[in-house]
Amino acid sequence: MEKIILPDIKDLHLIDIYIQHGGFAAAKKAFTKTTDDIIDEVKKSGLRGRGGAAFLAGLKWSFMPKSTDKPKYLCINGDESEPGSFKDRQIFEYNPHQLIEGILITAYAIQAKIVYIYIRGEYHKWIKLMQKALDDAYARGFIGEKMKETFGTDFSCEVYIHKGAGAYICGEESSLMNSLEGQRGYPRVKPPFPAQNGLWGNPTTINNVETITNVPPIINKGWEWFSKIGEPRHPGTLLFGVSGHVNKPGVYELPTGTLLTDIIYKYAGGVPGDKKILCVIPGGSSMPPLRGDQLEGVKMDAESLKNAGSAIGTGGVIVMDEDTDLVKVLARIAHFYHHESCGQCTPCREGTGWLEKILKRLVKGEGSSSDLDLLISVATNIEGNTICALGEAAAWPVRFMVTRFRDYFEERVSKEVSLSVKNKVHSMRNTSIPLAPVTR
Amino acid sequence: MEFKFNEENQNKLNTIISHYPVKKAAVMGALWLAQEQSGWISGEVMKEVANQLEMTLEEVLGVVTFYTMYNQKPMGKFHLQVCTNVSCMLRGGALIFDHIKLKLGIDDMHVTDDKMFSLEEVECMGSCGTAPMIAINEDYFENLNISEVDNILESLKNKN
Ligand SMILES: Cc1cc2nc3c(=O)[nH]c(=O)nc-3n(C[C@H](O)[C@H](O)[C@H](O)COP(=O)(O)O)c2cc1C
Numbered sequence A: 001m002e003k004i005i006l007p008d009i010k011d012l013h014l015i016d017i018y019i020q021h022g023g024f025a026a027a028k029k030a031f032t033k034t035t036d037d038i039i040d041e042v043k044k045s046g047l048r049g050r051g052g053a054a055f056l057a058g059l060k061w062s063f064m065p066k067s068t069d070k071p072k073y074l075c076i077n078g079d080e081s082e083p084g085s086f087k088d089r090q091i092f093e094y095n096p097h098q099l100i101e102g103i104l105i106t107a108y109a110i111q112a113k114i115v116y117i118y119i120r121g122e123y124h125k126w127i128k129l130m131q132k133a134l135d136d137a138y139a140r141g142f143i144g145e146k147m148k149e150t151f152g153t154d155f156s157c158e159v160y161i162h163k164g165a166g167a168y169i170c171g172e173e174s175s176l177m178n179s180l181e182g183q184r185g186y187p188r189v190k191p192p193f194p195a196q197n198g199l200w201g202n203p204t205t206i207n208n209v210e211t212i213t214n215v216p217p218i219i220n221k222g223w224e225w226f227s228k229i230g231e232p233r234h235p236g237t238l239l240f241g242v243s244g245h246v247n248k249p250g251v252y253e254l255p256t257g258t259l260l261t262d263i264i265y266k267y268a269g270g271v272p273g274d275k276k277i278l279c280v281i282p283g284g285s286s287m288p289p290l291r292g293d294q295l296e297g298v299k300m301d302a303e304s305l306k307n308a309g310s311a312i313g314t315g316g317v318i319v320m321d322e323d324t325d326l327v328k329v330l331a332r333i334a335h336f337y338h339h340e341s342c343g344q345c346t347p348c349r350e351g352t353g354w355l356e357k358i359l360k361r362l363v364k365g366e367g368s369s370s371d372l373d374l375l376i377s378v379a380t381n382i383e384g385n386t387i388c389a390l391g392e393a394a395a396w397p398v399r400f401m402v403t404r405f406r407d408y409f410e411e412r413v414s415k416e417v418s419l420s421v422k423n424k425v426h427s428m429r430n431t432s433i434p435l436a437p438v439t440r
Numbered sequence B: 001m002e003f004k005f006n007e008e009n010q011n012k013l014n015t016i017i018s019h020y021p022v023k024k025a026a027v028m029g030a031l032w033l034a035q036e037q038s039g040w041i042s043g044e045v046m047k048e049v050a051n052q053l054e055m056t057l058e059e060v061l062g063v064v065t066f067y068t069m070y071n072q073k074p075m076g077k078f079h080l081q082v083c084t085n086v087s088c089m090l091r092g093g094a095l096i097f098d099h100i101k102l103k104l105g106i107d108d109m110h111v112t113d114d115k116m117f118s119l120e121e122v123e124c125m126g127s128c129g130t131a132p133m134i135a136i137n138e139d140y141f142e143n144l145n146i147s148e149v150d151n152i153l154e155s156l157k158n159k160n
């Protein structure tokens, strides 16, 4: 299988090596095309956002108004704070120039003269690596005024890194914009959408790091090539981050539509001690958890996961073995969302607090069966009643975990001991697909 | 004590300001520089940042308190950030946090008497695939177990 985002090329993070392997040819090609052609190409490729919502990238770009005198902005979302997600940092470290090239093409397509890469503050090291890559690209005349000469185009843009400072909510696109503007990172009420009213009231596009890193190969090899990789309705590869109870946790670049069980058993080496799986969260901690016996046949792409009762999110696969205390896990998840709620909307601010409080009670063995109904009711009351999707992100894990593991939770409510529902868990399996080389 | 950016940081700040159409957008960058220079964000820092970026003190305070990474009090020379979120928890992150708490005899967000260490329980740091992890100041230490944590703490003690 061909790797598009993290190919096995030594020292690809160095600009010379990147150029040796055809780097910046896609940008050169793009600047000979019209902006409409590029948007069209990306639209037809079927590239969908890798930041969580899987929205069509080309379609998003086409929302940017054409006839306007206002400055336009592109924001690259590298906040990467969803528990279970650690993929964008691989791009900063191993293939930053492909991200830069994708940025140039995207900025040209939407005619953004200024680009901000918003990177979470904890990523000090990766911010430095990314800044080094930007400095090198500037020095070669690939960014800034000089790019006009380098690429023989009349377009130019500047690219800056904006360092976050520890706030999960700033990954939400409108919060990210407020944070960047120097306000508190409160999400904005939508509409208006960023394409109309983004940074400082100007048209703005926000895309995830991995999304934009897909753009150069699409321009190089064409939309048809891309659209044939993986699952047609959600084509391409994904950087699956596998964590928790697996033998070889890490990031695996695989085509969309890869079986979840293959990711866990073939690539991530299965579960330590050959234990059975109790629960898997397939797309980062905000996504609905699946039971061990729901995993068979589940393909990892947006549409298949929707049908399986979860969502692709960021592709962060968290695996929990049969001995995991799910109540503790869920209490920890609830603590996270309570901590990260920005507090603007009452249902989210109060609801996340309630969820945490009830779950902590359950951990202590002081809960009752009615608490389980209460959890579901509180979660349901958050969903759909908030400004941003953190509400759903907090509610989904609780509602789905309690519903899907009701028997487990019922047994667990009044006892401190950790129980496992052995008859319901997924059994060990072997797949016939040969093992592909492992990404770093 | 009055706070002023040193020359190097003032130059850096001027560059950051030039990246945005509005001065205020440089506030996060300014606070980062100030924290690098003096270790935490004091009232004097906020005054200076507000002054330079033509913001009110309340606006700067609002930003400082919104984020977890701006220290609102001096922290230890080595600020230990232990992730206890799900992926780390599944691989022993919470145990590491409890271990450090006991070993240093301090609670979350506290500093040891000798000002050497401070401890913070943090949310997912993006190291779930190399869990459990701790960050010390700006550096990540991954794939840890208790004895490795002990080794790291020992080596830091000896650094002084
Ligand atoms: C609470 C919350 C946190 C989010 N965090 C991130 C993040 O860290 N990185 C990211 O790319 N998108 C994140 N998103 C999604 C963004 O709002 C946005 O949809 C995405 O950046 C768009 O890029 P894409 O279309 O390329 O996926 C988050 C959304 C919510 C509601």
Ligand code: SF4
Pocket: A169, A186, A187, A340, A341, A342, A343, A344, A345, A346, A348, A349, A386, A387, A388, A389, A390, A391
């Ligand atoms: S849903 Fe929660 S995080 Fe989002 S705006 Fe409302 S209070 Fe803030």
Ligand code: FES
Pocket: A083, A084, A085, B083, B084, B085, B086, B087, B088, B089, B093, B123, B124, B125, B126, B127, B128, B131, B133
């Ligand atoms: S859960 Fe600890 S780094 Fe992600």
